[in-house]
Amino acid sequence: MAKVKDNVHVHDNIYLLSVEYNGICKMGQFFMLRCWELDPLLSRPISIFDYEDGELKFLYQVVGKGTEKLSRLVKGDEITLHGPYGNGFPYLEKCEITLAGGGIGIAPLFYAGRELNRINPNRKLNIFLGFREKSPLIDVFKEQFQNVIVDIGGVITDEIIYKKESVIYTCGPEVMMQKICEEGMNSGATVYASVEKRMACGVGACLGCTCKTVNGNKRTCKDGPVFLGDEIIYG
Amino acid sequence: MDRLKVKFIDRTFKNPVVVASGTYGYGKDYLDYYDPSLLGGICSKGITLHQKSGNKGIRICETPSGLLNSIGLENPGVSKFIDAYLKEMSAIDTVKIINVGGNTIDEYIKAMELLNDCELGLIELNISCPNVKEGGMAFGIKADSAAEVTSKVKKVSRHKIMVKLSPNAENIIDIAKACEDSGADALSLVNTFQAMAIDIVKKESVFENMYAGLSGPAIKPIALRMVNQVYKNVSIPIMGMGGITTWQDAVEFIMAGSSCIQIGTANFIDPMTPIKVIEGLKDYCLGNNIENISDLVGVI
Ligand SMILES: Cc1cc2nc3c(=O)[nH]c(=O)nc-3n(C[C@H](O)[C@H](O)[C@H](O)COP(=O)(O)OP(=O)(O)OC[C@H]3O[C@@H](n4cnc5c(N)ncnc54)[C@H](O)[C@@H]3O)c2cc1C
Ligand SMILES: Cc1cc2nc3c(=O)[nH]c(=O)nc-3n(C[C@H](O)[C@H](O)[C@H](O)COP(=O)(O)O)c2cc1C
Ligand code: FES
Numbered sequence: 001m002a003k004v005k006d007n008v009h010v011h012d013n014i015y016l017l018s019v020e021y022n023g024i025c026k027m028g029q030f031f032m033l034r035c036w037e038l039d040p041l042l043s044r045p046i047s048i049f050d051y052e053d054g055e056l057k058f059l060y061q062v063v064g065k066g067t068e069k070l071s072r073l074v075k076g077d078e079i080t081l082h083g084p085y086g087n088g089f090p091y092l093e094k095c096e097i098t099l100a101g102g103g104i105g106i107a108p109l110f111y112a113g114r115e116l117n118r119i120n121p122n123r124k125l126n127i128f129l130g131f132r133e134k135s136p137l138i139d140v141f142k143e144q145f146q147n148v149i150v151d152i153g154g155v156i157t158d159e160i161i162y163k164k165e166s167v168i169y170t171c172g173p174e175v176m177m178q179k180i181c182e183e184g185m186n187s188g189a190t191v192y193a194s195v196e197k198r199m200a201c202g203v204g205a206c207l208g209c210t211c212k213t214v215n216g217n218k219r220t221c222k223d224g225p226v227f228l229g230d231e232i233i234y235g
Numbered sequence: 236m237d238r239l240k241v242k243f244i245d246r247t248f249k250n251p252v253v254v255a256s257g258t259y260g261y262g263k264d265y266l267d268y269y270d271p272s273l274l275g276g277i278c279s280k281g282i283t284l285h286q287k288s289g290n291k292g293i294r295i296c297e298t299p300s301g302l303l304n305s306i307g308l309e310n311p312g313v314s315k316f317i318d319a320y321l322k323e324m325s326a327i328d329t330v331k332i333i334n335v336g337g338n339t340i341d342e343y344i345k346a347m348e349l350l351n352d353c354e355l356g357l358i359e360l361n362i363s364c365p366n367v368k369e370g371g372m373a374f375g376i377k378a379d380s381a382a383e384v385t386s387k388v389k390k391v392s393r394h395k396i397m398v399k400l401s402p403n404a405e406n407i408i409d410i411a412k413a414c415e416d417s418g419a420d421a422l423s424l425v426n427t428f429q430a431m432a433i434d435i436v437k438k439e440s441v442f443e444n445m446y447a448g449l450s451g452p453a454i455k456p457i458a459l460r461m462v463n464q465v466y467k468n469v470s471i472p473i474m475g476m477g478g479i480t481t482w483q484d485a486v487e488f489i490m491a492g493s494s495c496i497q498i499g500t501a502n503f504i505d506p507m508t509p510i511k512v513i514e515g516l517k518d519y520c521l522g523n524n525i526e527n528i529s530d531l532v533g534v535i
Binding site (some may be wrong): 036041042199205207210217222 | 257280289301512
């Protein structure tokens with residue numbers, strides 16, 4: 001159980017939930033959240049948006065019953081968190097890294113960017129964000145990071161520069177990630193993609209979240225959610 | 236006094252709480268939560284003779300109080316299971332139950348032969364998986380085919396055989412009796428109910444395999460009734476399951492005739508469920524002066 005510190009409506013159907021938490025988490029990991037008894041039955045996987053000083057934040061989009069129930073939480077409420085789960089993005093010393101996100105997939109990239117800057121304050125981050133419409137989240141990123149390139153209503157994948165030495169962390173709609181993974185393979189860039197699948201257990205026990213890879217089936221919750229771009233088999 | 240210690244066939248379980256096949260991997264996935272040696276037993280994910288990569292498309296979908304799954308018995312095959320996972324499982328101090336599925340009798344027999352060289356607690360013979368195209372559940376629908384596979388497996392296996400029944404059977408009592416008559420050492424029930432969900436936008440089944448298997452609290456009352464009916468008609472021990480999420484549910488299954496109970500879907504709701512159920516059963520026995528939980532089996 002964790003205590004809710006805040007749950008603010010950001011815009012449209014997007015909310016930012018802050019909870020009290022003191023544990024170790026890595027960028028790109030997620031928690032299974034629930035604030036209900038048995039309806040819906042399963043907990044909901046949500047990525048770490050930010051984590052600092054005993055405060056863990058989740059940025060989520062209301063799309064159904066579970067996220068709708070999350071959106072009704074208010075300060076002081078209790079929420080159940082299981083996790084952190086998953087492998088997360090790798091903590092690379094390498095100086096230049098590109099983060100590419102679309103839609104609610106930008107959520108894990110905020111903490112990834114902050115962590116990458118923390119372990120190497122001199123690094124260069126290139127951040128590409130795709131939105132369907134103008135969003136206050138653009139400013140949230142621009143206040144935190146320097147090179148933020150935003151595309152509204154178009155295709156962000158075309159703006160990314162793919163070079164052999166590029167390292168790209170991506171999360172977003174499947175079509176976007178597939179494109180980045182393909183471009184990565186063509187150019188020799190290294191892509192780490194955070195895959196989204198329906199999950200039941202979150203710990204690797206049920207095989208409900210299988211991702212097809214060139215190395216056989218992998219469990220998105222446990223072996224992922226972050227996979228190498230050239231490993232994932234799409235479609 | 237060890238109020239929860241139970242005998243099941245000739246095995247001693249430290250408590251009657253077992254985790255169900257397909258919801259607990261090969262025993263190591265919940266290590267961050269508790270030591271699996273605290274459990275009465277662990278059922279492995281269903282193993283087949285040959286490797287299976289499982290079903291394509293969506294594999295899980297929720298319904299009110301229930302979970303539909305269409306995993307399709309994804310597993311590494313018996314030989315790889317023995318090399319890569321059974322040793323790991325063996326290190327856990329609990330009864331290891333290996334769940335074995337198959338498409339043909341020959342596959343079951345070959346799998347049993349390979350497992351004869353291994354140390355394990357029990358075999359759970361899965362004749363009831365609704366998520367594979369042919370075989371699987373087919374053996375669990377008709378009493379004569381269930382009897383045939385049970386007797387043939389009994390002939391080759393040196394291990395005790397617990398046959399896992401399908402709630403989709405034509406007649407659950409007939410099939411239970413047929414398995415007992417064919418030499419089954421125990422029965423477990425129920426596997427998932429064949430069920431369906433439709434994507435009304437795409438106008439197609441949510442699942443590529445069309446139908447899926449329903450588990451969770453939604454099935455509990457029916458599963459309980461089936462356990463009780465089977466209990467009244469066989470004399471071999473029963474492991475009951477289907478929607479157990481609390482210790483009270485477990486007591487109901489025990490009273491209906493289960494010597495041990497299995498917890499499946501509830502592991503996903505709260506990973507600590509099995510431990511909470513064990514604690515609840517312990518307190519229940521203490522508070523009600525029950526010397527051993529077995530005293531409650533089939534009191535209904
Ligand atoms: C590792 C991981 C991290 C995630 N991080 C975030 C995050 O930071 N912020 C956020 O808003 N969302 C995130 N998601 C997605 C989020 O888990 C789903 O949107 C949520 O579970 C939907 O629950 P619901 O009850 O509101 O909707 P439901 O009623 O369950 O579903 C609404 C719609 O979403 C689809 N859906 C449900 N679950 C998933 C899923 N896991 N993947 C794809 N489609 C699904 C359903 O088919 C349906 O069309 C993440 C998912 C994963 C796997
Ligand atoms: C995701 C999932 C996978 C399963 N895989 C298997 C399996 O491999 N073999 C088997 O005999 N039963 C399998 N089952 C069925 C369970 O072991 C159990 O019989 C059923 O879910 C009913 O119990 P429950 O309501 O407590 O989950 C599976 C169930 C689920 C939910
Ligand atoms: S959600 Fe169960 S294995 Fe990934």
